Amino acid sequence: DIQMTQSPASLSASLEEIVTITCQASQDIGNWLSWYQQKPGKSPQLLIYGATSLADGVPSRFSGSRSGTQYSLKISRLQVEDIGIYYCLQAYSAPWTFGGGTKLELK
Amino acid sequence: EVQLVESGGGLVQPGRSLKLSCAASGFTFSNYYMAWVRQAPKKGLEWVATISTSGSRTYYPDSVKGRFTISRDNAKSSLYLQMNSLKSEDTATYYCARHVRQLDYWGQGVMVTVSS
Numbered sequence: 001d002i003q004m005t006q007s008p009a010s011l012s013a014s015l016e017e018i019v020t021i022t023c024q025a026s027q028d029i030g031n032w033l034s035w036y037q038q039k040p041g042k043s044p045q046l047l048i049y050g051a052t053s054l055a056d057g058v059p060s061r062f063s064g065s066r067s068g069t070q071y072s073l074k075i076s077r078l079q080v081e082d083i084g085i086y087y088c089l090q091a092y093s094a095p096w097t098f099g100g101g102t103k104l105e106l107k
Numbered sequence: 108e109v110q111l112v113e114s115g116g117g118l119v120q121p122g123r124s125l126k127l128s129c130a131a132s133g134f135t136f137s138n139y140y141m142a143w144v145r146q147a148p149k150k151g152l153e154w155v156a157t158i159s160t161s162g163s164r165t166y167y168p169d170s171v172k173g174r175f176t177i178s179r180d181n182a183k184s185s186l187y188l189q190m191n192s193l194k195s196e197d198t199a200t201y202y203c204a205r206h207v208r209q210l211d212y213w214g215q216g217v218m219v220t221v222s223s
Contacts, residue, residue, distance in 0.1 A: 034209035036152075043202055043216055044144075044152065049209035087152055091208040095168040096154045 002026050002090050006099025012107045019075040021102045023088035028069060032092040035064060035073045039084040047086075048073060080106065109133040109212045111203050116217035119193055129186040129203030129214055137181035142206040143188045145199035146216075153199075156188060157206050171197075193221045 003026035013019050031051040036044040046055040048064035061076040075082055088099040115127040143155040156177035157166045165177050176189040186203050198221045204210040
């Protein structure tokens with residue numbers, strides 16, 4: 001099975017700060033990586049797919065990148081509404097596996 | 108507008124069965140793979156099952172293989188998850204999602220509690 005190691009597990013940042021979350025895949029997954037945001041008490045929502053493509057309606061301050069088997073989600077200027085938990089998901093092969101999540105809080 | 112609405116959750120005793128449903132609307136259901144994802148209380152997300160467009164192919168992680176069965180009725184635009192031999196560790200919120208490699212639309216979730 002492909003393991004997705006997500007870091008950090010938690011993160012405290014200030015408004016307008018740049019935030020970066022990473023996922024390390026245990027093997028090559030190409031660009032079959034997506035990112036999700038889950039706000040408290042809500043369902044997860046797709047942010048990024050194909051490692052770098054922005055989902056419909058997602059603000060442009062969110063971006064995704066890839067370097068080998070390491071994938072990153074960047075929030076260029078943190079806003080209050082960005083608070084929540086972020087997950088990556090590898091869709092290269094079954095069993096599809098999520099990262100452990102990153103809880104993003106406001107400093 | 109794509110909508111996914113889960114139902115069928117509740118409290119069930121260990122070893123018993125429960126069937127979840129997901130009603131889809133706003134897209135051509137029969138053209139898409141569908142999935143179930145769960146989230147135990149205060150825990151992360153876990154993929155549970157995926158089904159192909161026709162229902163001929165299904166996929167499960169080892170944690171539920173042999174106990175859970177995903178199915179669909181394209182005529183009714185509905186997705187199902189039959190859960191047998193339930194264990195306490197199956198306690199979670201269960202989400203249905205449209206599976207196009209990424210999970211691009213999610214339902215609001217339904218809670219399943221396995222307890223005596």
